[in-house]
Amino acid sequence: MNGKSRSGRSDHVHRPPRALTSLRERLRDSFWFAPTAGLVAAFGLWWGLAELDNAIVAHLKQERAYEELGDLLSFAVDARTIVTTVSAAMMTFIGVVFSISLVAVQMASGQMTPRLVRIFVRSRISKLTLTVFLATFAFSLLVLTSYEGGTDPDPRRVTSVPLLQSLLTLGLVGLSLILFVAYVSATLRLMQVGPVLDHIARESLRALARHSGGPVGEPPIGPAGAQVVYRGRAGVLREVQVARLVRTAQRHGTVLRVLPRTGDFVVPGTPVLSVHGGPAPPARALGRTLFVGVDRALYQDPAFGLRQLSDIALRALSSAVNDPTTAVQCLDRIVQFLSAAVDLPLGPLLHLDRRGEVRLVQDVPGWTDLVDLAFEEIRWCAAGYPQVTRRLLAAFDDLLLLAPEERKAALRRHRALLVEAVERTVPEAADRAFALRPDRQGIR
Known part of the structure; x- marks a missing residue:
């Protein structure tokens, strides 16, 4: 998608996160x-x-x-x-x-x-x-x-x-x-489940807001002329110092692209930056621009919120816990997140310098990625729980009403696969009809 919403209003220029905000987030994690x-x-x-x-x-x-x-x-x-x-x-x-x-x-x-x-x-x-x-x-x-x-x-x-x-x-x-x-x-x-899910949802929405409002898409930057290899310790990419990378790219007249997504596990020797339009900047200019830790963080990783909600739902649907009501509560928050993202421009995020030129491209999850993360694993475990299947169908129906036409395909695919799974799993016709009746509360 381009940098305009369905209403036709042009999105404002995406501002890179401030260094003080980044420091504050790291201090909050300590x-x-x-x-x-x-x-x-x-x-x-x-x-x-x-x-x-x-x-x-x-x-x-x-x-x-x-x-x-x-x-x-x-x-x-x-x-x-x-x-x-x-x-x-x-x-x-x-x-x-x-x-x-x-x-x-x-x-x-x-x-x-x-x-x-x-x-x-x-x-x-x-x-x-x-x-x-x-x-x-x-x-x-x-x-x-x-x-x-x-x-x-x-x-x-x-x-x-x-x-x-x-x-x-x-x-x-x-x-x-x-x-x-x-x-x-x-x-x-x-x-308590409710306050925990509400906390995760609010943090996820704030992280999603940081990734929205700016231009997205594939810029005409041409093939990569060089790549920067990661030399630090192995771990999860937690944060990208966007402002510093933009200044470095502007100073050297190049365009940089972050190859791993925030939340990816990187090991020494793997490429982390591709350089377009010139030679690679010196190593000292790129130092401390990618922060790696032992676990994911929500600050620049909105998909991590969906990951947590999905994990809680999967544990609730396991045979050891057997708590479909908790899974339904997770689906409520998943729908809340996706309804906020359904109309946002998603795709490679473009960071501009002060003259409006693209200097940094950062890959972020697209709409299909978010939908798969939200529903794929839960759908596999939900066929035997009519409370969950009914809530899932209601979720798909609600999101289909909100989604633009180009984003409905992923939702329809998951809805069809859920119906097929229930038809294979539930032998009685009356039980199948009950399990395939959409209900926002699962079973009232």
Whole structure:
């Protein structure tokens, strides 16, 4: 398809993803950054509040307000007991909470898909809770070093009263309790099928939106003059640094094409870039433009969302689980995704430079690829489940109403194959008629 929608409106120029957005996505896939930043922030807060506490004590001594200073000392002595208890109990609390949570995640991933762990790793509430817990523990330890010895120090000789530090410690404890309730609620939602499927669908739609809005098609770039071979470690192509590749191609007057799709497994020695219109840019100019990891990521790989939905449906249809209702819920989200993609220009994505010239071609899944990924494996397993076959037929009918004529063939093929599979599998005519009756809820 070209870069116009069915309404005739021209699509805007596709802008490459920003470097900061790419960095943010990689940080979200890590579980260490937020807790580490929280520990650094805890140390900074302690140092700043300690200076303020010392300034308060120095001011009161200068004003000879020993009675007010004595009241502060009395509060600090009482708060010291709480701070000591918090510092002793917080690490145990952290261990118990996250041990239970990891068991819950393990159970949920076993029931649905191992890719579910990725949702836990990227969860904002999980990282915020761990960050606040660790910050509270570290801050309480630091506050204990600010207390002076003795149970009843003399206001005239005291040099430090951790007033603000103690107040912030109490505030962090209260915040930790609130986050604990929110974290348990989020973890329980993670064990439910509906919220998990909704999360996957929303992330998939955002990834699909990043791949839409720009020109697509096969540009007249001619045969490849050279190829760039991959030299890094073997793994899954997670991300393509589009902006840097576009600048490199513009600087050298060439057009680059990314040969593997995002989500493909690449090994050292295989071609990853083809160069059109000139010699290959130097290796240093192409360094760190393709990021490879051990698993797929949704940021530039919208098909990975369909893969996860299909995996959950297949596990639900297995003889060990036998849960066709979960498969129907997966099909609901699959239809949601495909209905959003049905009118989008799909095909090789063209990235342009500032002058509007094609500088990078990136292969992405086409409409037929997405339909096959969504329905092929589920269709093979669905013939014995009338609830699933009825939902599949309703899905095909709904998508056929939305799809343009050139995209209906893939849907009709899967619909016909499903009908053939049911006719082969179900011997009774009445049962076949029931299984082949479209129903958006499967069986009401």
